[in-house]
């Protein structure tokens with residue numbers, strides 16, 4: 066069983082829901098970023114989403130745009146993100162999903178990516194701007210190396226598309242909570258619950274909900290109906306706030322612990 | 336089916352397609368379905384032609400540039416006068432087509448990106464005409480260098496939102512428009528201004544602009560009893576060029592697209608995706624040529640003209656180049672500046688700086704061609720908006 070599948074099986078049998086933090090790899094620099102991820106894993110993150118920085122992140126709001134730019138200003142490339150994943154894997158069994166736009170992957174070469182990523186201990190890849198046949202092609206290349214292509218579903222996705230996406234999906238489905246870009250919001254729209262309910266008609270795969278989740282209340286709300294909550298911009302914003310002060314990994318750890326006391330308690334099991 | 340038509344997924348050969356976040360698939364499906372429905376609808380075409388004629392002032396003249404021709408002493412040069420349309424550039428053709436579609440789709444809020452401001456002005460104009468809310472995204476660098484058009488858009492009732500990310504130019508304005516669209520999909524229509532972006536935009540924009548070439552072909556045939564030998568147009572995203580070329584694709588005619596050569600050949604100093612170092616990539620919803628580094632990060636671009644200052648190019652152009660149907664060349668900032676002055680002084684026509692790149696190439700090749708031959712240059716827009724930029728360039732140059 067893949068690391069992602071066994072993670073969800075483990076959560077299921079423990080009667081728990083998942084917490085999936087997102088950070089841009091290499092923000093503010095590769096070394097600090099690695100420490101942040103290890104701190105998150107130690108705190109009980111169930112899966113780590115690692116953003117591959119891109120110059121034109123059209124699906125991201127200002128917070129993740131800025132973090133992507135900080136990483137790019139440091140010259141972070143896909144090679145570095147894969148190497149960073151390898152170092153995470155040495156120290157932790159937390160499943161790793163790359164979150165990327167297509168162009169950096171395409172320039173790297175999809176076959177090469179699949180084999181290098183699998184070799185580094187990466188478990189899945191989510192490609193923000195690939196859908197339909199193009200996504201299916203990428204999915205089959207990744208699967209040949211034992212990786213999952215994590216698919217996005219959105220409130221605008223029709224039932225017909227949900228059925229098609231679910232049929233080609235593996236790992237888990239990532240439900241976008243609302244039409245929009247990434248960015249912290251204070252409430253989750255009811256569209257998310259409705260979307261997860263619709264998706265369940267077509268799949269037994271776990272469903273994670275993300276985009277806009279930034280408070281403990283929102284995480285608890287998502288846990289009522291979905292299998293996991295993804296928190297991105299709220300954590301990235303804390304990284305940004307911490308940079309001028311220093312000691313970024315510790316501050317991020319404290320922030321995430323306050324966001325998720327339940328996970329902090331469960332974290333020692335990992 | 337003609338080899339110049341894309342397949343049903345919007346691919347010309349390997350170029351084009353639809354590379355977007357899942358949230359945008361449904362609105363793009365809705366757009367495609369509605370566009371394909373009106374594409375063959377006589378009533379829609381009647382309405383489109385009505386506004387092209389009575390609102391935009393079509394047909395535009397095909398003008399023989401007699402003094403320029405004499406001065407250069409080679410091919411006879413004809414100018415397709417898109418600068419004489421209402422709002423002063425070819426952009427109005429596409430804006431009219433898309434606004435009529437948006438109305439049929441019941442959309443109440445229109446958004447658009449703009450580089451030179453000509454597409455923003457055209458969009459603001461049709462929104463004013465039909466009483467629709469209008470938001471225009473524009474890079475702050477372009478706001479600075481195309482100030483007159485910002486003022487025009489505001490006068491027309493549009494809200495102009497400055498975009499401060501990236502190089503603060505056209506690419507960044509498109510990113511921000513896509514972000515707005517993905518957030519407001521239910522009531523918003525994204526009126527994209529060039530033959531770019533995800534399917535069906537490159538097809539739709541080309542269709543709406545192809546009136547340029549249809550008219551030019553007919554006008555030239557009527558006047559000369561034959562077809563021209565060469566067509567020349569500047570290429571930003573590629574809408575005025577494909578608009579001129581499309582009706583001539585099946586004819587045995589040489590066609591040249593002219594990119595912005597900027598101030599040098601190094602990455603970051605130009606916007607010549609074909610001529611200088613672009614490679615196949617995926618940007619803003621489509622697969623085409625992209626100026627990028629080896630890691631797939633999109634490069635900064637530079638051009639004296641805001642409308643050509645873009646890191647990618649419409650996918651149909653990438654295809655036409657790959658099959659050898661269209662040639663692509665580039666003109667530098669300096670060439671465009673010289674052509675801007677030349678056409679103004681010789682013909683009494685002040686062209687847009689974008690257009691001046693096409694003129695520059697025509698000036699370069701006309702003397703090498705026999706005087707029995709003829710060429711049509713697409714005069715895509717007028718240059719009032721650029722007078723400050725040109726003055727600035729002139730000052731910097733004389734320092």
Ligand SMILES: Cc1ncc(COP(=O)(O)O)c(C=O)c1O
Pocket residue numbers: 424425426450451452453454528529530569570571572573574575576641642643687689690715716717
């Ligand atoms: C007058 C004029 N010509 C050309 C262009 C370039 O766009 P395209 O290549 O789509 O024609 C612009 C864009 O702003 C323009 O204003």
